[in-house]
Amino acid sequence: MKNSKNIRACSLLFFLAFATTIFAQGRQTINFDANWQFTKGEIAGAEKPEFNDKSWRILNVPHDWSIEGPYDRDNPTARGGGYLPAGIGWYRKTFKVDAADANKLFSVEFDGVMANSDVWINGTHLGKRPYGYISFSYDLTPYLNFGKDKTNTIAVRADNTIQPASRYYTGAGIYRHVRLVAVNKTHFKHWGTQITTPNPTAKKAVVSIKTEIENKGAAGTYKLQIEVVDNTGKVLKASESQENIAANKITELFKEIEIINPKLWDIEAPHLYTVNTKLYSGKTLVDNQTITIGIRNAEFRADTGFWLNNKNYKIKGVCLHHDGGAVGAAVPLGVWKERLQKLKEVGVNGIRTSHNPVAPEFLDLCDQMGFVVMDETFDTWTAAKHNGEKGYNLYFKEWWEQDTKDMILRDRNHPSIVIYSIGNEIHDDLSYPEGYKKYKMQEDVVKKYDNTRPVTMALFRPNVSKVYDNGYAAQMEVVGQNYRENELIAAHEAHPEWKVIGTENTHVLNQWLALRDKPYMAGQFLWTGYDYLGEADWPETTNNQGLFDRAGNWKQQSLQRDSWWSAEPVVHIVRKSDNAGAGVWVSDWTPSDFDTYDNAKVNVYSNCEEVELFLNDKSLGSLKKPADDSPREWNVTFEEGTIKAIGKNNGKVVTQEEHTSAGKPAKIILTQSKGTLANNWDDVTFVTATIVDEKGIRCANADNLIKFSITDSGKIIAVDNGNIINHDGYQGQKTRAYQGKAIAIIKAAKDSGTISIKADVEGLTQEATTLSIDSDKK
Incomplete structure (x- = not known):
């Protein structure tokens, strides 16, 4: 408990210092994710600021307590919610705001709370939002206590008790980000700016800005400054105007900025710009916002479907x-x-x-x-x-x-x-x-x-x-x-x-x-x-x-879709898992029972003009590409060894794929989706543990228990194997291999250094890998 108190105290001191120094000019947005108190169940009086929450769990949001499990066939979420728990969750957070900021307007923004959320500030009920997917905000200003000796408590009750509430999994709790926003009395209205680029071309585009300025103070004359900035930070065009803003009203303004030779946003080249809008009273910055946009023209046509920038897609x-x-x-x-x-x-x-x-x-x-x-x-x-x-x-x-x-x-x-x-x-x-x-x-x-x-x-x-x-x-x-x-x-x-x-x-x-x-x-x-x-x-x-699948493994339908939708040459081999065309499609050459598997039904998915199939270097023939994009089929007498497909265009080999029969499991191979992590909530890497034989061939039938471990500079936030009937929890550090593989999802826990991850399977050679922490990104 001592550590928990220290974390809480440091958080409050940091927030106080932060608030005192940054609320001088303009809009300030503070990440409000850290150090919430959480508990499950209905708790009488938990909305009151004097409620004692010291025994509650301390955590950061976003947080989904339902995924923590356990799986239970009798959970009321049933098939729709994946048999994971439902109920009531409470969150509380205490913070301070300096007296110097008493003239600011404060709001709290939630990107999503699942579900039927109620929010209180200092015991005052702010509102209820049943729809767990919607983003919303509340004005805190009338109810805040200002001053270094005064605290504020925000309480959130999330209730998905009434079930079945969905045909698919919803989660539970404050499962998206939260922000505290401070603005002056004259400010850009929340979500009040719309930016459009009607009928742009590669030669010229007009960026049209419609913005609403809300004034809860006295009338005045303000300077509105708008900049269009490219992805290198260069200001392409700027606009400045003097605006009379009435008191206690919302003023709507329209501005247009012309951009010459814009880079259009496209599927193939998604160029982005930012539009910075700033509001000044004299030389004082009153409010500011940055909105990312893309300049593009999208339309649907009855005869030819979808068009983007006059190109048919x-x-x-x-x-x-x-x-x-x-x-x-x-x-x-x-x-x-x-x-x-x-x-x-x-x-x-x-x-x-x-x-x-x-x-x-x-x-x-x-x-x-x-x-x-x-x-x-x-x-x-x-x-x-x-x-x-x-x-x-x-x-x-x-x-x-x-x-x-x-x-x-x-x-x-x-x-x-x-x-x-x-x-x-x-x-x-x-x-x-x-x-x-x-x-x-x-x-x-x-x-x-x-x-x-x-x-x-x-x-x-x-x-x-x-x-x-x-x-x-x-x-x-x-x-x-x-x-x-x-x-x-x-x-x-x-x-x-x-x-x-x-x-x-x-x-x-x-x-x-x-x-x-x-x-x-x-x-x-x-x-x-x-x-x-x-x-x-x-x-x-x-x-x-x-x-x-859940763990990101390729499946039969993704391999086939690759042959239909990829712009690159593609060839993929699949076989029926059981003898004589029975079972499911799998992508390996290691049957579960070598003794009873002699008739392999093989499909090759490819966009190549011609595919030739080989078994242990013996050609099984070539097949041309069917006009209807159907797979090329072979009935193969199974032999242990290597099956290989070669794709050709204009008679030249452009791609190939092969599968080799695996022997007994011998060791683990670890691979990572990326080697560097920043210490922030959104950055992760996927570490995949694959059980292989002594030659490094994946053992597709291996289901050994894999135990992950990690140094304290990192943390394992989840493990998985993609198996749809796996009822083990995701929050631990071990899981069984499925089709020879399992993953651990890793985050950084420190701002610098390295992270070492190990995977251990009883009787097999242990494997380790190392990640770097990027100290420049937090």
Whole structure:
């Protein structure tokens, strides 16, 4: 307890000193993630500042307490929530604000609290937000105590007791970042600035800035300064104007800045700019904000699909839930970066945020990496869904407008977002015109706050609901449909003026061909990019329809998709795991039983003109590329050794892949996704432990227990193996290998030095690896 008290005291002293020195001019944003007190269960009086929380656990947010487990078939979250715990969690944080800052306005910003959050400051209730995915803020100013001898206590109650609340895993607690923001009485309104770049070209672009200035003080004349800055820090253009700001009102200002020869934001080259807006009273900086933008022109056309900067693209997308596998819903940005990099390898260029607002930094990453995004609001409106009967449908009528508004205001400046979706497989009455009113009222709210992007929804079995015939779909800007691609094709061919997109699609060949062969099909979003927690029947805890598993391992469908979507030459060998075409597709040449495996059904996925297959250096023949992109098939009499596929274009070898039969497990090999870490919450590296034989061949059937250990300069935040029926916890330092592999997700715990990680398997040679800590990045 002594250490806990020291941490708490240091935190308060730091905050006090920080507040005293930085709140002199302009807007100040303070990371509010550190040193919260946490406990589970209903606690009477925990919102009161005098409540004694010394026995509570001290932690940093983001924090998802549900992922800490344990798994239990009887947990009320059931199949939707992946059989992980639900309930009530309390968080408290105490801080001081210097008396010199009593003229400032203070607010607290939450990027997401799961779920049904209530927030208090010094015992005063600030508000409730049922929707756990939405970002929100509260004004703290009227209730704060100022002065070095006075403290303030913020308390948060998060309640997901009522279950089943979702068809997929939600997490629990303050699972996204928190900030404390201080501004002057005259300031840029929260989410009040919208920046657009209408109809840009490579020769010229107009950056249009609409900003709202809120004044809770006296009227005055202010100088508004706007700068457009490129990614090297160079100011390309600046604007200055004198503005009369009325007292106790919100003043809306419009400015335009012309940029010559802009670098356009594109999937292939996602160039970004920043727009700095500053407000001065005389020479005093009153407020400032920086917004990242991309200059681009995106549109959907009825005959040719999606266009970006006058170039026709197919959106090759995936759907992603908000969990990060072993880390649950509290996902470090480094986890998303690792995942998006692998999706890029397969040729993915689009993300659908299924089926809710995501963390804002996830959208920042999509901006930076060149993904186009379908930004989605809700999985349900008023009608319940199976395994999520007590979800957002209970709150839609009261909260849909506020939640929709907040998502659009928060997200509208991201260049990656090219379309909004306001519902997924909605079970409400969709008749026309009565059933259409719910769609229209949501579309109107979206358009009120952002009229630069089209709106769609993911229609569910439209030929059953009759939306293609009753006038509903005809009113949609872009018609989106889940699965049943032939219905969408038929609908477009009957209504060629409709713009259409596949909002959810499986991995099978004919669904890819529906996109490849129909010019009007703007894109599709595969279900899903990664395996996700929940929506699984016990003993399974994870839905395994992803291109990659929870741990980031390639699967049969990602290997095949690579051959369809990659721009590089690709060749991948898979075989059926059991004899004579039985079992599942695997990517190795090590059957579980060599004695009974003699007839191997082999597929090769490739975009090459010709593929030749070899077994132990003996050619098994060559096959040309099928016109329909189907795999090339061989029936192979199994022999222990090496199977190899060679891809050729124009008669020349351009790529190859081989698998060799593994012997007995002999040692562990450790690999890392990157070798340097910064000591901050969002930076991670993935260390993969692979069990191999004496020649270094992966032992695909090994399931040994792997024990990780780490020096105190680092920490293991999660372990995983991707196995969908694994019920072990993710928070420890050991897990069983699955298909011969397991991962540990590592963070730095110090600001400098090195981190040593070891992996140990009983009877095998131990392996260690070292990471460096980047002291220049924190």
